[in-house]
Amino acid sequence: MRAARPPFPGPGKFTPQTSGSHDIFVPDMTTQMMIELIAVLTAVRDDVPQVMTIDHGRLLPSGPLESTHRSLQAGVRAWVERQTGHPIGHVEQLYTFADHDRLLATGQGRLIAISYLALTRSHAGETGWRDWYDYFPWENSKSDAGRDCLAIIERLLCRWVADMDNAAMRVRQWQRCVSLFAIGDMVAWNDELVLQRYELLYEAGLVAEAGCTPEDAVPGQAMHHDHRRILATGMARLRAKIRYRPVVFELMPEEFTLLQLQRVMESLSGIHIHKQNFRRLIMQQQLVEETGGIEENTGGRPARLYRFCGEVRQARQFVGTKIPLFQP
Amino acid sequence: MRAARPPFPGPGKFTPQTSGSHDIFVPDMTTQMMIELIAVLTAVRDDVPQVMTIDHGRLLPSGPLESTHRSLQAGVRAWVERQTGHPIGHVEQLYTFADHDRLLATGQGRLIAISYLALTRSHAGETGWRDWYDYFPWENSKSDAGRDCLAIIERLLCRWVADMDNAAMRVRQWQRCVSLFAIGDMVAWNDELVLQRYELLYEAGLVAEAGCTPEDAVPGQAMHHDHRRILATGMARLRAKIRYRPVVFELMPEEFTLLQLQRVMESLSGIHIHKQNFRRLIMQQQLVEETGGIEENTGGRPARLYRFCGEVRQARQFVGTKIPLFQP
DNA sequence: ACCATTTATGCTCATATTGAGTATAAGCCA
DNA sequence: TGGCTTATACTCAATATGAGCATAAATGGT
Numbered sequence: 214m215r216a217a218r219p220p221f222p223g224p225g226k227f228t229p230q231t232s233g234s235h236d237i238f239v240p241d242m243t244t245q246m247m248i249e250l251i252a253v254l255t256a257v258r259d260d261v262p263q264v265m266t267i268d269h270g271r272l273l274p275s276g277p278l279e280s281t282h283r284s285l286q287a288g289v290r291a292w293v294e295r296q297t298g299h300p301i302g303h304v305e306q307l308y309t310f311a312d313h314d315r316l317l318a319t320g321q322g323r324l325i326a327i328s329y330l331a332l333t334r335s336h337a338g339e340t341g342w343r344d345w346y347d348y349f350p351w352e353n354s355k356s357d358a359g360r361d362c363l364a365i366i367e368r369l370l371c372r373w374v375a376d377m378d379n380a381a382m383r384v385r386q387w388q389r390c391v392s393l394f395a396i397g398d399m400v401a402w403n404d405e406l407v408l409q410r411y412e413l414l415y416e417a418g419l420v421a422e423a424g425c426t427p428e429d430a431v432p433g434q435a436m437h438h439d440h441r442r443i444l445a446t447g448m449a450r451l452r453a454k455i456r457y458r459p460v461v462f463e464l465m466p467e468e469f470t471l472l473q474l475q476r477v478m479e480s481l482s483g484i485h486i487h488k489q490n491f492r493r494l495i496m497q498q499q500l501v502e503e504t505g506g507i508e509e510n511t512g513g514r515p516a517r518l519y520r521f522c523g524e525v526r527q528a529r530q531f532v533g534t535k536i537p538l539f540q541p
Numbered sequence: 542m543r544a545a546r547p548p549f550p551g552p553g554k555f556t557p558q559t560s561g562s563h564d565i566f567v568p569d570m571t572t573q574m575m576i577e578l579i580a581v582l583t584a585v586r587d588d589v590p591q592v593m594t595i596d597h598g599r600l601l602p603s604g605p606l607e608s609t610h611r612s613l614q615a616g617v618r619a620w621v622e623r624q625t626g627h628p629i630g631h632v633e634q635l636y637t638f639a640d641h642d643r644l645l646a647t648g649q650g651r652l653i654a655i656s657y658l659a660l661t662r663s664h665a666g667e668t669g670w671r672d673w674y675d676y677f678p679w680e681n682s683k684s685d686a687g688r689d690c691l692a693i694i695e696r697l698l699c700r701w702v703a704d705m706d707n708a709a710m711r712v713r714q715w716q717r718c719v720s721l722f723a724i725g726d727m728v729a730w731n732d733e734l735v736l737q738r739y740e741l742l743y744e745a746g747l748v749a750e751a752g753c754t755p756e757d758a759v760p761g762q763a764m765h766h767d768h769r770r771i772l773a774t775g776m777a778r779l780r781a782k783i784r785y786r787p788v789v790f791e792l793m794p795e796e797f798t799l800l801q802l803q804r805v806m807e808s809l810s811g812i813h814i815h816k817q818n819f820r821r822l823i824m825q826q827q828l829v830e831e832t833g834g835i836e837e838n839t840g841g842r843p844a845r846l847y848r849f850c851g852e853v854r855q856a857r858q859f860v861g862t863k864i865p866l867f868q869p
Numbered sequence: 870a871c872c873a874t875t876t877a878t879g880c881t882c883a884t885a886t887t888g889a890g891t892a893t894a895a896g897c898c899a
Numbered sequence: 900t901g902g903c904t905t906a907t908a909c910t911c912a913a914t915a916t917g918a919g920c921a922t923a924a925a926t927g928g929t
Contacts, residue, residue, distance in 0.1 A: 246574035246606075248653060278574075278639075280651070285639050309637040309655050311606075311613050323608070325576060325653070327637050472905075490888065492907075513905025514895040800876075818917065820878075841876025842924040871929085878923075886915065897904070 247324050248278035250289045251440070253447030254301055254331040255345075257464045260476040262345040263336075264444060266436075267296050270343045273440045278327075289329045297341050303332040303463045307446050330447045332463040343434075345448060346483075348441055350432050351394075351410070352448065354402055354483045362432050366414070367396055369431060373417040389413060404482045407449040411442060452482050459500055462521035470508045470516040471495060575652050576606035578617045579768070581775030582629055582659040583673075585792045588804040590673040591664075592772060594764075595624050598671045601768045606655075617657045625669050631660040631791045635774050658775045660791040671762075673776060676769055678761050679722075680735055680776065682811045690760050694742070695724055697759060701745040717741060732810045735777040739770060780810050787828055790849035798836045798844040799823060 252274050254265035267274055274293045282288035286304055293301055307328040336342060346353040351366055353359035370390045377383045393410050395402040411420070418425045421435035422442075435441060455461050461478060475491050495501060499522070506518035580602045582593035595602055602621045610616035614632055621629055635656040664670060674681040679694055681687035698718045705711045721738050723730040739748070746753045749763035750770075763769060783789050789805060803819050823829060827850070834846035 246576060248574055278651075285637070306636060308634060309613070323606075470906090487888065487890095488905095489890085489907080489909090494887090509896080511896075511905055513897075513903080514907085516906060798877090815917065815919095816876095817878080817880090817919085822916090837925085839876055839925075841874080841926075842878080844877060873926100873928085875926075876924085879921085881920075882918090884916080884918105886913105888913080889911090891910075892908080894907075895905085898902090899900100 249275055249324060249326045250278055250285065250292055251275040251326055251328045251443055252289050252293050252301070252304075252331050253307065253328065253444055254293055254297070254299070254333060255447065255451060255464070256333050256336050256342065257477050257480065258336065258342065260473075260480050262448075262481050263342040264345055264348075264447075265293070265297050265299060265341050266343050267341060268437070270341075270347070270434065271437045271440075273436070273443060275326075275440075285327060286329070289331070293331065297339070299333065299336060299339055299341075301331040301333050303460070305330050305450075307443070307450060326443075328443045328446065330450050332451075332460065334464060334466060345444075347434050348436065348444055349407065349411070349448065352404075352407055352483050354404075355479060355485060359483065363394065366394060366419070366431055369419055370394070370396075370413075370417060373419070402484075404484050405449055405453045407452065408442070408445045411445040415442075455481060459521065459523055462500075462523060465521065468504050468506060468518040468520050470511070470518060471501075472511070472516060474501075474519075577603055577652060577654045578606055578613065578620055579603040579654055579656045579771055580617050580621050580629070580632075580659050581635065581656065581772055582621055582625070582627070582661060583775065583779060583792070584661050584664050584670070585805050585808065586664065586670065588801075588808045590776075590809050591670040592673055592676075592775075593621070593625050593627060593669050594671050595669060596765070598669075598675070598762065599765045599768075601764070601771060603654075603768075613655060614657070617659070621659065625667070627661065627664060627667055627669075629659040629661050631788070633658050633778075635771070635778060654771075656771045656774065658778050660779075660788065662792060662794060673772075675762050676764065676772055677735065677739070677776065679738070679759070680732075680811050682730055682732075683807060683813060687811065691722065694722060694747070694759055697747050698722070698724075698741075698745060701747070730812075732812050733777055733781045735780065736770070736773045739773040743770075783809060787849065787851055790828075790851060793849065796832050796834060796846040796848055798839070798846060799829075800839070800844060802829075802847075 252265070254274060256263050256265075265274055266272060274296045276288075276292035276296070278285065278288045279291075282291060285306075289304060290301060293299065307330050309325065309327045311323060311325055346356075346359070350358055350362040354363065367390075371387075374383050374387045374390065377386065390396060390413065392400045393403075393406055393413055414420050414431055415423045417423075419429065419431045420433070420441070421427060421430050422439070436444070451460070455478060461474065461481070464477060464481075465474060471492050472488070474495065475486055475488065478491075479486055501519040502522040504518045504520050508516045508518055580593070582602060584591050584593075593602055594600060602624045604616075604620035604624070606613065606616050607619075610619060613634075617632060618629060621627065635658050637653065637655045639651060639653055674684075674687070678686055678690040682691065695718075699715075702711050702715045702718065705714065718724060718741065720728045721731075721734055721741055742748050742759055743751045745751075747757065747759045748761070748769070749755060749758050750767070764772070779788070783806060789802065789809070792805060792809075793802060799820050800816070802823065803814055803816065806819075807814055829847035830850040832846045832848050836844045836846055
């Protein structure tokens, strides 16, 4: 990924050109720092995007950065594998933040959380995997359940706005609701705004994490701390990324049909894709090549099998990808 | 910005739903952590993108996270304003990494650096501002100096590859050079790969930070530690972002002509834009509105003045922006 | 006054991309 | 066989995009 910091395999070792007081830091002993690493580990199973969790689906795999970790990424890998037994593939950093609401045991420490998005393929019969849309049912705008959930949200947001004192505020916040949740088809649904939608619901007090009672909350399972927010960040990043980088293939098996590929894209984005146009775009970009194999169990005419030919194209690196993700 | 974590102004306070041992952390006392905040503060002056520096252009504004900082962003703002006297506007997080090459004074500590991109408008006569392209002359592919620099780089990379033992490695690395620096017009120049190009030069030992002698280095001023790499990350982010979000306007004065806007886009991306098409796209997206004013000193026919009308459009938030940035 | 020069602005045109639909192929099952 | 499913090939209209032409309105020089 663009901002990744790989271990530098290059010839020269980094030699700081000392000049004064800039290269030695004196730690601030009054504050105890703690670094927590958190992973949004995602896979797709039976056309359903899933996330790895611990603690009965209430926490993302996470743990403190330890002195034995050679790097931040290594720390993430270590924690995920220790807690879930699942080795991970592609990893990229999401976001770093100071968690105001969790201090250290000493009471005056500071917790810094660094979150990562990780992608992986296989996970036959492992525990801990949960559907994305158990936590964010409204994001699955393709499904009936998603549409129902959106109808509920629309009503609740409407009430939230109506209860405001300030008229200008009412207008502004309703505008926000309309544009984020595509209420009344004034604006098209934007699948990438996962985090913004969650934040709006949080501000409106419609999620359990905001301290409301379960009856007042919107459908969707809550998580501990701000882990659902971090999951939202990961979902948003992945939805944005599959549009212009060939990351979907990290989630696909070695061989797949074009419809299988399309189904994965659709389930990740929660959006319908026009089948013929999808094939056209994938083919003309030469992202895949035929394996020669045939998938028989399609329920209809057998389909050709393809594989990602990124290894060849990795040479002329940093390929763009265009996926026809449009509105239903 | 999508991943930003604003202070939550919502009704409910975050109330963790305790369940076992997951909300209290016991700090790892064997490792001393230190958080450093680093800013890539960018402005545009006379159609030249600039970055705020300290220490005679050798360091980006930075400093440790202190217990008095209410948040990470607040810490960044505090350090930049303390070191440069310049208040900053738009801020977004870039990347977090563990700096292997700088340990704490104790010798066994760990330095975590969190970098930010910040944008600002005015800076009349302040010190510390340096041109982007003093550090990355090859990224200014629009200018003659940039083209000369690229010619030099091409020669040096060619020699670097030729000196390799392994034939397969030679092919692979030359492929990488060709695609990143658009050698021989096999591939189009991609203005967003600032970081990847810097990393390639680093691996090739062609930048001072990699420990080479000044004679062996490619043109362009070096910085201390990995600050030039962080600058590259910021440049890449900004170049990517101006294509789909209206962030350019953070760098523009209140009123501007369309040519001024185009010049800023061109200087940020280092790419030429077709004037008429640029106007067409900006106008049809209704990103700007006429102020009624006229700019007389154009050197030709006077030009209409415009202002960003994002405040209105902020309502239907998260507008996309398309800018016609293509190759020369 | 006339001209070259500069920038601003409006408009055309060929081509590429995209959304949507039609048509046919090839499997299954009753 | 007909009816269902999915696969795959093609067509067509609407847009979007890259490139250029033409005219407008300022400057300065002769």
